[in-house]
Amino acid sequence: MQAVTCACALLVVVPLALVFYHVLKSGIGALNWAFFTQLPKPVGEPGGGMANAIVGTFELLGLAALLGVPVGVCGGIFLSEYGYTRLNWWIRFAADVLNGVPSIIWGMVVCALVVVPMQGFSAWAGGLVLGFIMIPLIMRTTEEVLRLVPQGYREAALALGIPLRRAILRIVARAALKGIVTGILLALARVAGETAPLLFTAFGNVYWNHHLSEPIAALPLQIFNYAISPYEESHRQAWAGALVLLFMVAIINVAVRALTRERFGKIP
């Protein structure tokens, strides 16, 4: 029995190790200073980089967070602290369903709602779709973390005559802050790699994005475009891009681990 479970555990690690090894091996060769500072060169020409895609990914994540974090966190607080049983059940149900919606459908919806009226692809649309994907994620993780805060703290705060809103924000949410930040970081890591919804919202850009209503490059998009092109040079660039993206996501996860490690101030 122990051998079987041990084998299964190792089986989980193997694909991860394979991915890391392969991406590292194929991508490290094309990583150089030019990669981080230059724009993509025309197809077939050697050299160039993905500077605009890296910056574009950060921009899109920033826009997504602008939408996703306030709405998600406030929604989570509502679900946990204000107990309207029936309504909350429906909201949770909707959030769980939305968490399972394929991201390409989100992309299509935002395309129809934003790209078509604006008559153009834009960073706004890209940020919007990533934000929409983040909202139910953050909402559910925030709610779960708030539920873990012992009821005693709420009672103690209210027994001091502190108004409910202030008690929730300054005491309960503060106690759960680490968990809320973890949820946000994990949601960011998840949407950082989303490609399909960006295909018809942000669309990608080989130049720098100067205005948020213009199309914008993003790492997953650029990787996709390079991976399907016939040129070997593009493939090398795609592997390098994949390495950078993997690295970004790995850093976020390490940050999450660092935040949630058991330190002296553990909540009893």
Next chain:
Amino acid sequence: MTENQHKTSPILPVLPPPRRALGAQAAIAPAPAAAPAALAIRDLSVSFGPNCALKQASLDIPARAVTAIIGPNGCGKSTFLRALNRMHDLVPSARVQGQVRLFGSDIYGPGVQPVVIRRRVGMVFQKANPFPTMSVADNVTVGLRLNGVRDRALLAQRLHQSLVMAILWDEVKDRLDAPAISLSGGQQQRLCIARALAVEPEVLLMDEPASALDPLATARIEDLILELKDNLTLVIVTHNMQQAARVSDYTAFFYMGQLVEYGATVKIFTNPAKQQTEDYVTGRFG
């Protein structure tokens, strides 16, 4: 019930009936002391959905004295206590009926804000719950700061005063910025008491404050209670009868959601009027 007590216990002082709203009932337990009642409770009933946890309790809790609420588990002591500072407002299924007058004003009256009541009637809980993200000093002053008090001098003064009153100043004066959860269990409970005292309530409710503590810490809490009663009205729920006998001036005995008997502690423990009370305090049940 009043007739009974007058018949069997002539040591009870005979007072003029307390001034209160219309419809004074004879079944109300008398206010034993000459001091005015801090809390005048009439026909208080609390039910959670279909379950009635407290039925028609009526008593007067005198000011600047310690009143103990005793009874076996599930008798409605905590339910009664929580009704005194409107903590049941937090429970959607709770229904509170009756009147609770805090120095004359009905706390369940129309337009009365629970937040204001809770600043006048503080509460300390069974399990010490200092806020984990705050230091000792921040914990004590949190009730003031989150109610808009910005004056640093006032905050410092109340911090010192509350910690002295809670007999905790000497132990923490060198580590006011340490995390509150780094204190021992007994210290944490005294910190919670200091926190409740910082907003200068008129009444302090304590729900089994020492039940989670070792005997040494319990003794400290009891000393603290005796010191506090000079300035405050205290109502203490305890399942420890000896503790009730040690610290309280008046005792109310609840059983199965009903107030069975209320009177001076000395009388309740030496010559109770009801047989049920006598059975409980002598340990025949509970």
